[in-house]
Structure formats: C-alpha cells, structure tokens
Amino acid sequence: MALRANRVRLGIFFVLIMGIFITGIFWVAGGFSSPVTTSYACYFGWSVGGLNVGSTVEYNGVPVGSVSAIEIAPDGRLVKVVLNLEDDKFRVDDTIVASLFFTGITGLQDINLESLPDSVERLWSEDQLTFESDMPVVPVRSGTVQSVASGLNAVFQSMAQVDMKELNDQTIRALTRMNDLLDSVENDSVAVRLSRTIDNFDAVLVTYNDLGNELTAAIRDAREDAEPIVEDLKEFTGELDNLSEQLNMMGADLHNTFNVTNSILQEIRELLPNVNRLLDGFSGGYRGEEIWQ
Known part of the structure; x- marks a missing residue:
C-alpha cells in the first residue's frame, strides 16, 4: 500500500511540474496578454474577393494588424473592411492609404498600408462618404488589379470613339x-x-x-x-x-x-x-x- 501511495504522489508531482513548465512557456510567449489594438474602417468600391477575416494588415510589408470584419457598408454599395491595428506597432495619420494586394498565385489578398503624399488620389475618405462611419476611416486607393481593369476600360472606350x-x-x-x-x-x-x-x-x-x-x-x-x-x-x-x-x-x-x-x-x-x-x-x-x- 505504501508503494502504491508513493507512485500516486510521484505521478501527481510530475503532472504539476509539467503543468507549471507549460504554463511558464505560454506566459513567456505572451499567451496571457493580448496586444492593445485600435479599429479602423476601409471602404472599397470594388470586389474584395480573396480577402478574409484574419487576413494580415501590413505596412510596407511589415505585419501591423489583421482584418477583423468584412461587411456591406450602410449605403448598400461599398464594402466595409474593419482593420485591427496594434497600437505599439503602428499609428495611423493623414498620410496613410490602404490598398489590396495579392499574396501569391492562390488568389488570397491582404491589406497593405502606405504613407503617400497628398498628390496621390484617395478614395472614400471620411469626407467623401455619404454616411457617417462608426470608426476612424483609412482612405483607399486602387491596387494593381483595379488599375489594370480601369486602364482596359479606358482603352475600350477610346477605341469605341474612334472612327x-x-x-x-x-x-x-x-x-x-x-x-x-x-x-x-x-x-x-x-x-x-x-x-x-x-x-x-x-x-x-x-x-x-x-x-x-x-x-x-x-x-x-x-x-x-x-x-x-x-x-x-x-x-x-x-x-x-x-x-x-x-x-x-x-x-x-x-x-x-x-x-x-x-x-x-x-x-x-x-x-x-x-x-x-x-x-x-x-x-x-x-x-x-x-x-x-
């Protein structure tokens, strides 16, 4: 009986030690703390296919947050994308512009943030919306796919006008x-x-x-x-x-x-x-x- 009791105590001790060890690793890795984030909204007038909840938000290629929601805007025409940006990594100012970019040949897309001069045209900024946004707005600009599609459309219209x-x-x-x-x-x-x-x-x-x-x-x-x-x-x-x-x-x-x-x-x-x-x-x-x- 004494031998069996010692084995039970040894097993309990081993389990406690492993639990403390795993908990310590999780705590050191930051598992018990979540970063402080601020939510921003982007409004797109074209397809956001390939962008998913949880997609990465990057600033010039450096991850600074993630996409937390994708939904239809209150006007029923634009697509609202909610960005959660980590405050200790990135701060948004008036020069920041968002755009979509492909991450590979799979068709998945992420959000890229850039600091651009005022001469670059911004779309659907807060003063351009026909409704009031419930969170700060980051204006957007057309990405590569949108620019190519727009260019082809302009070419076809020009060709249609030529005799x-x-x-x-x-x-x-x-x-x-x-x-x-x-x-x-x-x-x-x-x-x-x-x-x-x-x-x-x-x-x-x-x-x-x-x-x-x-x-x-x-x-x-x-x-x-x-x-x-x-x-x-x-x-x-x-x-x-x-x-x-x-x-x-x-x-x-x-x-x-x-x-x-x-x-x-x-x-x-x-x-x-x-x-x-x-x-x-x-x-x-x-x-x-x-x-x-």
Missing part, C-alpha cells in the same frame, strides 16, 4: 499614294542615282589628284619646257569644266531626291492628325473609381 473605318480608309489612301510615288520613279531609283553621283565624285577626286601630280611635275620642269605647262593648264581647265558639269548633275539628282522625299512627308503629315486623335484617347488616367462611375 476606325475612316482611319483605315485614309491609311489605305496614303499608302496607295506612296506606292504611286515610288512607282513613278525611274527603274534606276534614287539609290542608284546617288550611287552614280558618288562614283562620279570619286572619279573627279582621282582626276584632281592626277592633275595635281602633273602640275607639280610641270612646275619643276618649267624652265626647261614651257609648252607642256600650257597644255597641262588647258587640260586642267577642261577637267574643271567636266567637274562643273558633274557637280550640276549631282545637284539635279539631289533636287529630284528631295522632291520625292517631300511628297512622301506630305502624305505622312496628312495621316498624323488621325493618329494623334487615336493616341489622345489613350491618354486618360487609370483610376480605380472609374469601375463604379
């Missing part, structure tokens, strides 16, 4: 005119003419070089023979005449080239206003609220 048939017809006319201009050029096209002009210019340079050598030799032998100098000068004068004619031909070829280029540029200038009207349609900003307006 694509007229633009297509004008483009075809311009291209047809350019083809006619190119067809009107002789078979030895502008490139061939320029090549010929360059070849002629090279020949002139070679001639000048030869004449220079001959003139140097003539001057060196001037005292012995004057007639070769006169003949060389006459030949030099003739070569200058030939050079003048070749330069005139070069100028005429360049003039024709500039005329053809000017005609092509004129057709392009007639096309540019229509392209500009299309580009003006794409210049609208990407705003999250456009989805609901």
